[in-house]
Amino acid sequence: MKTIIAALLCLLLSLQVSAQNQKNRQEVLKVLSRQNENWNKGDIRAFMEDYWKSDSLMFIGKNGVIYGWKATLERYNKTYPDLATMGKLKFDIQKTEFYSPTTCWVLGKFHLTRPEKGDAEGYFTLIMKKIKGKWLIVSDHTS
Incomplete structure (x- = not known):
């Protein structure tokens, strides 16, 4: 009997975790969709709103590692100075x-x-980490 109860508890827990992961996945995809939309509007600052506003934010690109939200914003503005470059x-x-x-x-x-x-x-x-109820990018490696 204890084995059956333990198995049922495990099953219920795994279903709950699966449902939470699905909800979280939908939230993450919504963030990425919003980023896509903001980029296509030419709004780099709005695109950056889904990055962690911290000096610990890490962006890794072909030129190495950049730390911090402001430095990452500056990198995007320098690399994509106009709509034609942003595409x-x-x-x-x-x-x-x-x-x-x-x-x-x-x-x-x-x-x-x-x-x-x-x-x-x-x-x-x-x-991505859920910080204060919001999914944010804390590390981005793009190549």
Whole structure:
């Protein structure tokens, strides 16, 4: 009898965790969709609202590691000074993995359509954390 009760408790717990992960996944995808929309409006500052406003934010690109929200914003503004360089962004989210109810890893592909500058594409991995009830990017590795 104890074995049956323990098995039922495990089943109920796993169903609850699965439902929470699905809810969290939808929230994470909503954040990434909002980022995509803000980028395509040409609004880098709004795009950056989904990054952790901290000196500990980490962005890794082809030129190395940048720490901090302000430094990351400056990097985006320098790299994408106008709408032609920004182009139109499309994300293809390939995988999300939850390591806890408040920590998520994302693998995706991006494509920038830029008729005047030439298209660009690559892959990214994000670490997102739920901070004060909001999913934020705390680490971004884009190449």
